[in-house]
Structures are given as C-alpha cells and as structure tokens.
Amino acid sequence: MVKIVEKHVQLDFPLGHHLHCLIAQIPNRLQHREHLYSLVDAEEQWRMVRSVLDLVAEGAGNLKRLHFLMFPETSVPLSRFDDLLDVIAERFRPNTVTMFGMEQIRLEQYRALLTRFRDDNAEALECVERDIDSGDILGMPVNWCCIAIKETSGRLRVFLEAKTHPFRGEEFLDKDHDLYRGRHFYLFRGEPACFNFMTIICLDYLYRDLYSSNIKQIIDHANRLFFTMRQSLDALFVIQCNPKPEHSAYRDVLTGFYGEHLEDTPGVRETVTVFGNCSDESEIEGVRCQSCYGVASVIISGRHKMSPFKDREFASDDFDGAPVCRLRFGTGTRLFYFNLPLYHELDPRSSRVPLKVHSVLRWTDDGWIKAGGEMEQGLP
Numbered sequence: 370m371v372k373i374v375e376k377h378v379q380l381d382f383p384l385g386h387h388l389h390c391l392i393a394q395i396p397n398r399l400q401h402r403e404h405l406y407s408l409v410d411a412e413e414q415w416r417m418v419r420s421v422l423d424l425v426a427e428g429a430g431n432l433k434r435l436h437f438l439m440f441p442e443t444s445v446p447l448s449r450f451d452d453l454l455d456v457i458a459e460r461f462r463p464n465t466v467t468m469f470g471m472e473q474i475r476l477e478q479y480r481a482l483l484t485r486f487r488d489d490n491a492e493a494l495e496c497v498e499r500d501i502d503s504g505d506i507l508g509m510p511v512n513w514c515c516i517a518i519k520e521t522s523g524r525l526r527v528f529l530e531a532k533t534h535p536f537r538g539e540e541f542l543d544k545d546h547d548l549y550r551g552r553h554f555y556l557f558r559g560e561p562a563c564f565n566f567m568t569i570i571c572l573d574y575l576y577r578d579l580y581s582s583n584i585k586q587i588i589d590h591a592n593r594l595f596f597t598m599r600q601s602l603d604a605l606f607v608i609q610c611n612p613k614p615e616h617s618a619y620r621d622v623l624t625g626f627y628g629e630h631l632e633d634t635p636g637v638r639e640t641v642t643v644f645g646n647c648s649d650e651s652e653i654e655g656v657r658c659q660s661c662y663g664v665a666s667v668i669i670s671g672r673h674k675m676s677p678f679k680d681r682e683f684a685s686d687d688f689d690g691a692p693v694c695r696l697r698f699g700t701g702t703r704l705f706y707f708n709l710p711l712y713h714e715l716d717p718r719s720s721r722v723p724l725k726v727h728s729v730l731r732w733t734d735d736g737w738i739k740a741g742g743e744m745e746q747g748l749p
Contacts, residue, residue, distance in 0.1 A: 370581045371533055372553045373590045374492045379520040380464050380559035382436060387708040388564070389727070390437040390643060392665045393421045394703045396650035397444050397610050405473040405510050409652075411446035418445055418469075420736055421704065422453065426460035431727065435465065437709070439645035442470035442532075442571050442610040443512065450515075457517050458525040466557075467517045468568045468645075470608050476549050477507040479531060486527045493529060496552035509549040514608055516555065516568050528555050530568070533583060534576040554583075556590065556602070565594065566604040574607050575618050584622055591636025602640045604709055609646040612653075612661040620688050627670045628692040641709050642668040649700035663700025667707065668693050673723050681741055682729045696724050704730040704737060 382388055395417050398409040408414045418440065425432055445453060450471060457467055474482075480501065483494040500506060512532040519525050531551030554573075558565050567587065576583045591602035624630070626637060649663040669675075671687060675694035678685045682703070688695045698705050710723040731740040 370586055371551065371583060372492070372496065373556050373586060374553050375556050375558055376489070376528065377558050377560060378518050378526060379522060379524075380466070380518070380562060380564065381521040382464060382559060382562035382564050384562060385711070387710050388436040389431075389434050390439065390707060390709050391421075391425065391432070391435055392439045392643070392645040392698075392705040393418075393441070393444075394646060394648045394663060394665050394698070394701070394705065395421070395441065395444060395732075396652075396662075396702055397441060397647040398650075398652045399443060399610075399654070401654060404508075405475070406443060406512075406653075407472050408443075408446055411448055411472075414444065415446050415449045415452075417732070418449070418453070419456075422456045422460075424704075424737055425465075426456065428462070432706070433462065435462075435706075437566075437604075437606065437643075438465070438467045439606060439608055439643065440467075440469035441645060441647040442514065442608045443472060444610070444647065445469045445471050447472040447474060454517060454525065454527065457519055461519050463519055463521050463523050465519045466566075467519075468514065468606055468608055469517075470512075470514045470570065470610065473510045473512055475507065476501070476509045476511050479511040479513060479529070479549070480507075483529055486529065489526050489528050493553050497531075500549075500552065506549065509547060511549045511551075512570065513551075514568065514570050516557070518557070528557075530555065530570065532570040532573060534572040554587070558600075563600060564603050565591075565600060566606065567602065568606045568608065571607065571609040571611050575622055584626060588626065588634050588637055591640070592634060593636070595636040601636045601638065603711070605637075605640055605642045607642065607644045609644060610651065610662075611646055612658060614644070614646050614662070614664040614666075620691050623668060623688065623693055624691045627668075638670060639711075640669075643709075644668070648702040650702055660700075663698075665698045665705055667696040667724060669710065669723065670694070675722055675724065683726055685724075694724075696726070698729075702732045703740065704728070706730075 399406045516528040533551045594600045651662045671692040706728040729740045730737040
C-alpha cells in the first residue's frame with residue numbers, strides 16, 4: 370500500500386476561525402495521444418486556469434481570505450507548469466495552498482520533476498527510484514498532481530503526487546495503456562496553527578486490494594495522530610476528473626469513514642472532505658456526457674446541523690441516508706467559494722449551519738461573473 374509521508378509546513382492560519390476554499394470546476398477536454406491523455410487545446414485551457422489565478426491574486430471581495438484553491442485532475446497544461454508556479458510565487462498571498470492536476474507525462478519526466486524539487490520530495494523520489502530499479506517502466510504514463518504551498522514567509526514549496534489508481538479512460542487490457550501507480554501520499558502538518566490536511570487524486574479515495582485500502586491507511590494514520598498528540602486530520606481534498614461522481618462506492622466509503630461501524634475513528638471525526646470535479650462540459654476523445662461530470666461536494670459528519678436544502682446552484686442532503694452532511698454543488702462550469710468549518714460538533718445552544726457558501730461564479734466570454742438571478746454582476 371501507499372506510504373503516508375508527513376511534511377511540516379509553515380502556515381499561519383487564523384486561530385479559532387474557519388478557513389476558506391475555492392473549487393474551480395472547469396472543463397477538461399482530453400485526447401489520447403502517444404499513450405498519454407493530453408488536453409485538446411492547451412492554450413484555451415490555460416486561459417481559463419489563468420483567469421482563476423488572476424481572480425485569486427487580485428483578491429476581489431473576500432477572496433483575500435482564501436486559503437485553499439482546487440483545480441480538477443488533469444486540468445493544467447504541462448507547458449504551463451512553471452507559469453502557474455510563477456503566478457503563485459509572485460502574486461498569491463502567503464498562507465495559500467494551491468492543488469492542481471497536471472496533464473499526463475511519462476515516468477521518466479515525473480522522476481525528473483521529483484529530482485528538480487528534491488528538497489520537498491526526497492521520499493517520493495526514493496519510491497520512484499525503487500520502482501524503476503525493478504523493471505523497464507520509464508515510458509509508463511503518470512497521472513499526477515501538484516500541491517504548491519506558499520508559506521507564511523513567502524517561501525514556495527512544491528510537492529508532487531502520482532495517482533495510485535486509473536480513471537475510466539486508462540482502464541485497458543493493453544499493457545501500453547497501463548498507468549504508473551503512485552506509492553505515497555503527503556500529510557501536511559500546518560504550523561503554528563496546527564491544521565493537518567491531505568490531497569489525493571480521485572479514485573485514490575476508493576482504491577483497495579485484498580489486504581488493505583488507501584482510506585483505511587489514512588484513517589489509521591490520523592488515529593495515531595490523535596492518540597499520540599491529540600491532533601487529527603482536519604481536511605481531506607480529493608481532486609477529480611470523474612465520470613461517476615455519484616457512484617454508490619463513494620457513499621459506501623464515506624459511510625465507513627464517518628460512521629465508525631468497524632472501529633473508533635477519532636482521528637477523522639472532524640475531517641472536512643472536499644471533492645472537486647471537472648464540469649459537465651468535459652470531453653474524453655470528443656465524447657461529452659453531461660450527466661457524468663461535475664458534482665463537486667463538501668462532506669462533514671452527520672452529527673452536525675445541516676437540514677435538507679435545495680437551491681439553484683447547490684443543495685444539502687445526507688447522500689441517501691449515509692451518516693454525513695453533504696453540500697452538493699451543480700455540474701456546470703463554476704467557481705465555488707465556501708468556508709471550511711473547524712470544530713463543528715452539534716451545538717445545542719445554536720442553530721448555526723457549519724458550512725457557508727460565500728459565492729458561486731459562472732464562466733462567460735467576459736470572464737467570471739456571479740451566478741444566479743437576472744441581474745448578474747461581478748464578484749463584490
């Protein structure tokens with residue numbers, strides 16, 4: 370199974386106050402070329418990604434308070450990787466975490482990037498070198514993501530992860546379509562605010578074999594944090610390009626994660642799980658399926674106060690009777706800006722809802738504008 374590597378990062382989040390997250394639910398249009406899934410129009414994709422980066426950098430409205438920014442799996446062109454890091458380093462505010470999925474590359478290129486960012490990825494590089502030593506695999510496709518953290522001091526740290534399980538477009542009998550399986554997850558321990566979080570890719574949340582599962586590894590590690598240091602996993606971010614976001618398997622795993630059916634799980638009891646997907650305008654090999662993509666969501670334990678609610682852009686429910694409260698967004702091309710609650714156990718003194726949606730923006734030819742209502746306007 371995967372190795373969970375702890376990394377200490379300097380993030381001076383406000384104590385005793387909720388944090389803020391922005392999900393960029395943008396379309397992915399992918400084509401299979403030379404055994405890799407790449408973006409059909411890299412420059413058009415970069416234009417949309419850059420528009421989100423500019424919005425965050427400008428800090429319109431209360432985006433100055435943004436802490437976490439999520440892009441979907443496979444959504445950022447490889448040719449623009451350095452450009453994206455430059456924007457974060459030069460224009461983003463300190464204490465900002467940006468999570469984004471990159472175009473597929475070959476294992477040889479992935480190893481080169483790990484070597485380039487060796488200071489932050491030494492353990493990951495060691496895992497890859499061990500795999501390479503076992504056989505001729507340098508040409509294997511790698512589905513990977515980057516977690517770029519701008520610390521309190523302004524220092525930019527770059528962490529890379531490879532997906533441990535393929536998505537639909539990669540599941541073939543042909544060996545040439547096989548995908549390199551990542552061997553590690555990072556668990557980031559933010560200090561001095563003591564905020565612990567992880568980022569994983571899509572089906573990594575579900576992946577299991579005959580002996581164990583990724584999610585059980587995460588739960589057990591979080592439990593050890595709780596029993597040894599009285600800390601827990603505060604947030605789990607899952608970036609997706611998933612044609613099956615409402616699959617019952619996700620409900621089953623969430624039920625085990627929050628339901629404590631087999632063991633006590635104090636390490637994840639207060640975890641906020643954030644799923645960020647691509648939009649319903651996504652295509653693979655020119656095929657669009659509007660009912661397949663979208664549905665970003667935020668999950669917290671069912672112990673909390675979130676009554677069923679339905680609006681034009683989002684709704685709350687219990688995911689068909691699971692022991693959770695779920696904030697479920699729509700499928701369109703949107704930006705979803707909301708808070709990450711801290712210590713949101715049921716409070717008998719208050720009817721306050723722990724999750725708040727601050728803004729929903731939609732994409733137009735003129736950029737991002739506020740969604741909903743006849744008189745739409747830019748972010749206030």
